[in-house]
Amino acid sequence: xxxxxxxxxxxxxxxxxxxxxxxxxxxxxxxLGDVVFVDLPEEGRELVEGEEAAVIESVKAAGEINSPVxxxxxxxxxxxxDAPDTVNQDPAGKGWFFKLKIDAPIDDSEWxxxxxxxxxxxxxx
Amino acid sequence: xxxxxxxxxxxxxxxPLHDLHVELGGKMVPFAGYExxxxxxxxxxxxxxxxxxxxxxxxxxxxxxQLILSGDGVAQAMExxxxxxxxxxxxxxxxYALFTNEAGGxxxxxxxxxxxxxxxxxxxxxxxxxxxxxHLRAHLEPAINVEPLPNQALLALQGxxxxxxxxxxxxxxxxxxxxxxxxxxxxxxxxxxxxxxxxGEDGFxxxxxxxxxxxxxxxxxxxxxxxxxxxxxxxxxxxxAGLCLYGHDLDTQTSPIESxxxxxxxxxxxxxxxxxxxxxxxxxxxxxMMNSVTQKRVGFQVEGRVPVREGAQLxxxxxxxxxxxxxxxxxxxxxxxxxxxxxANEQAPLGTELHALVRDKRIPVQVVKMPFVPQHYFRG
Numbered sequence: 001x002x003x004x005x006x007x008x009x010x011x012x013x014x015x016x017x018x019x020x021x022x023x024x025x026x027x028x029x030x031x032l033g034d035v036v037f038v039d040l041p042e043e044g045r046e047l048v049e050g051e052e053a054a055v056i057e058s059v060k061a062a063g064e065i066n067s068p069v070x071x072x073x074x075x076x077x078x079x080x081x082d083a084p085d086t087v088n089q090d091p092a093g094k095g096w097f098f099k100l101k102i103d104a105p106i107d108d109s110e111w112x113x114x115x116x117x118x119x120x121x122x123x124x125x
Numbered sequence: 126x127x128x129x130x131x132x133x134x135x136x137x138x139x140x141p142l143h144d145l146h147v148e149l150g151g152k153m154v155p156f157a158g159y160e161x162x163x164x165x166x167x168x169x170x171x172x173x174x175x176x177x178x179x180x181x182x183x184x185x186x187x188x189x190x191q192l193i194l195s196g197d198g199v200a201q202a203m204e205x206x207x208x209x210x211x212x213x214x215x216x217x218x219x220x221y222a223l224f225t226n227e228a229g230g231x232x233x234x235x236x237x238x239x240x241x242x243x244x245x246x247x248x249x250x251x252x253x254x255x256x257x258x259x260h261l262r263a264h265l266e267p268a269i270n271v272e273p274l275p276n277q278a279l280l281a282l283q284g285x286x287x288x289x290x291x292x293x294x295x296x297x298x299x300x301x302x303x304x305x306x307x308x309x310x311x312x313x314x315x316x317x318x319x320x321x322x323x324x325g326e327d328g329f330x331x332x333x334x335x336x337x338x339x340x341x342x343x344x345x346x347x348x349x350x351x352x353x354x355x356x357x358x359x360x361x362x363x364x365x366a367g368l369c370l371y372g373h374d375l376d377t378q379t380s381p382i383e384s385x386x387x388x389x390x391x392x393x394x395x396x397x398x399x400x401x402x403x404x405x406x407x408x409x410x411x412x413x414m415m416n417s418v419t420q421k422r423v424g425f426q427v428e429g430r431v432p433v434r435e436g437a438q439l440x441x442x443x444x445x446x447x448x449x450x451x452x453x454x455x456x457x458x459x460x461x462x463x464x465x466x467x468x469a470n471e472q473a474p475l476g477t478e479l480h481a482l483v484r485d486k487r488i489p490v491q492v493v494k495m496p497f498v499p500q501h502y503f504r505g
Contacts, residue, residue: 033164033357034171036455036462037430055484057432059170059455060163060357084430088169 005108006117007068012092015106020069023096024056024087027121032058035087040076040098047071047100054097056087068111071100140187141278141335142342149353156356157251159188164355173358174457177324178498181284182354183345190254191277191332194245194261196269203237203245206264208381208404210391214239219304219319221389223381224260229409230377231384233257234369238306238319246317246332248279250371278338283328283362285501286350291318291329294344298329303502311341320503323359325366325496327503364463365456367424367495373435374422374451374465380406382413383467385422390414420448421473424495425481427453427462431488433481439468439490440480447472450481456497463497464490 002016010028014021029035039055047053053067076098079086087095112120137160146153151162162185164170176182194203200211207222214220216239224232233253238246249257254273261271282290291298295309298318306319314337322328333341345351360370369375375384393400396411427433432454439448453464464481472479475494480487 034169034455036432039431057430057455059361059432059457062432062434085171 005111005113006120007111008120009066011065011068013068013111015108018101019074020071020100020102020106021096022053022065022068022098022100024065024091025117026091027125028063029088029091029095032056032061032063032087034059035084038080038084038087038097040080041073043073043076045073047073065097067100069100069102069106070104071102073098074101075099138188140185141338142185142187145339145342146185146353151353151355154356157188157254159251161185161188162353162355163357165353168352170355170357170361171455171457173352173354174361176352177284177354177358177362178326178458179284180350180352181282181286181290181328181348182324182358183342183351184281184283184354184359185278185338185342186281186330187278187335187338188251189279190247190249190251190257191274191279192247192249192258192261193240193272193274194247194265194269195243195272196265197243199243199245199265199269200239202265202269204394204400205404206260207235207237208390208394208407208410209237210393210400211237211239211245212400213393215305216241217306219306219321220391223375223386223389224257225381225404225406225410226377227406227409228377229380229406229413231371231375231379231381232260232377234371234375236319236321238317240317248330248332252372276335278333278335280331280333280338280342280345281322281328282331282345282351283322283324283326283354284350285327287326287328288503290345290348290351293348301329301503302505303327312344314341316341323366323368324362325368325498325500325502326362327501361454361457364452364454364465365458365496365498366500367465367497369422369465370452379422379467380410380413380418382410383418383420383422387414417470419470420467421470422451422465422467423473423492424497425450425453425464425466425479425490426493426497427464427481428489428491430462431483431486432462433464433483433488433490437464437466437481437483439466439472440482440487441472442478442480447479458498465495468492 037057047067150166301320448468450466
């Protein structure tokens with residue numbers, strides 16, 4: 001049974017047991033504009049919570065994703081190499097970035113559920 | 126992300142088309158003290174860019190400074206400030222020009238149109254507007270009247286389909302060749318239209334009273350070939366066209382020779398010409414033309430998909446710092462990244478291979494000719 005959470009830095013996190021999938025929200029892709037390149041971590045890389053995991057280059061700017069959890073990268077979205085605009089078209093689905101296998105229990109106290117994230121968007125963004 | 130319409134100097138100014146931009150879903154951002162649309166919701170930068178090259182794009186450039194200079198001897202007076210032959214410029218003809226400084230650097234780049242022997246119409250960059258007006262007043266008044274036009278708007282209609290639109294709205298303008306203009310009425314509004322622009326495509330710029338700008342912009346947008354285009358695409362279009370952006374590719378520390386803009390110095394104003402020198406900074410600039418400079422502005426093709434942006438350092442094979450990027454980004458028409466910057470003379474030849482430092486990466490770049498895409502100016 002997987003759960004979907006959001007961070008205040010506009011990433012979504014899908015937790016399914018030991019597997020965590022990370023992407024950015026529709027709000028984030030809209031802020032970035034047309035994505036032209038995504039620099040993903042290599043498979044096998046070990047990430048520490050808070051570490052810069054990926055860089056997104058849009059026409060106008062670059063943005064980073066810091067890993068919301070510690071774990072090992074087990075998969076990256078190969079589609080983004082040839083079609084980086086997938087991030088704009090389907091940020092919550094086909095535009096996923098990478099999957100981690102977590103190595104410690106997750107602290108999700110800072111994360112928001114969908115309702116909380118939408119409220120956060122309305123209030124502060 | 127918060128969204129405040131202020132900057133450190135106070136509230137942002139708005140152009141006469143502000144309401145239209147918001148209505149069209151424009152993402153409004155601060156630019157040169159104005160609230161301007163960087164892109165529109167329906168399209169985005171890449172689609173707006175591609176549409177302009179395929180059909181026609183309408184840009185609001187009303188933030189730029191428009192001025193009328195009038196008085197007997199205005200051409201000779203202006204020649205003190207720009208290395209251009211204004212006296213021999215024909216009526217309704219335009220010239221690109223640079224305001225130079227004593228050190229041979231560039232204060233701004235501008236377009237001068239001769240309306241009459243005693244009248245020039247000048248368009249300057251928004252970010253330099255106040256300083257340019259002061260510069261003109263300091264050097265031209267009182268003999269010449271310097272009249273800013275704060276109630277005049279400016280629209281740019283660019284792309285291969287622009288002439289189809291103008292053929293309906295103001296047929297006389299389709300006779301214009303690149304860098305010339307005429308006064309025409311569009312839907313009963315008095316305008317001055319020039320065949321020029323900042324995209325490398327055929328196109329027109331329309332100067333008109335601010336009070337009619339919304340109406341005329343909507344009329345132009347009613348043509349199915351036309352889409353509204355924001356500043357984001359304006360920048361990627363001009364970058365592909367190899368055109369400089371003042372404050373980035375040109376500044377007070379770069380001379381026209383270093384900036385590869387020698388072509389803009391009229392022959393008569395060069396050493397040996399019949400009006401040699403006589404403009405601010407002439408001794409430095411003409412000396413550079415005769416001898417050499419130590420840095421040059423060149424274009425770069427970038428390997429891979431990581432954009433190389435303004436500020437990136439350039440190194441040679443041995444890791445020596447040899448230059449800097451002054452403009453760069455993704456070029457939608459090439460589906461690749463391109464950049465412009467300054468390198469030491471030795472690295473300027475076409476084909477020179479260097480690396481740009483981007484975060485922790487060394488991105489291979491190669492010096493190539495500009496423009497990066499073919500020009501489509503209408504020459505008749």
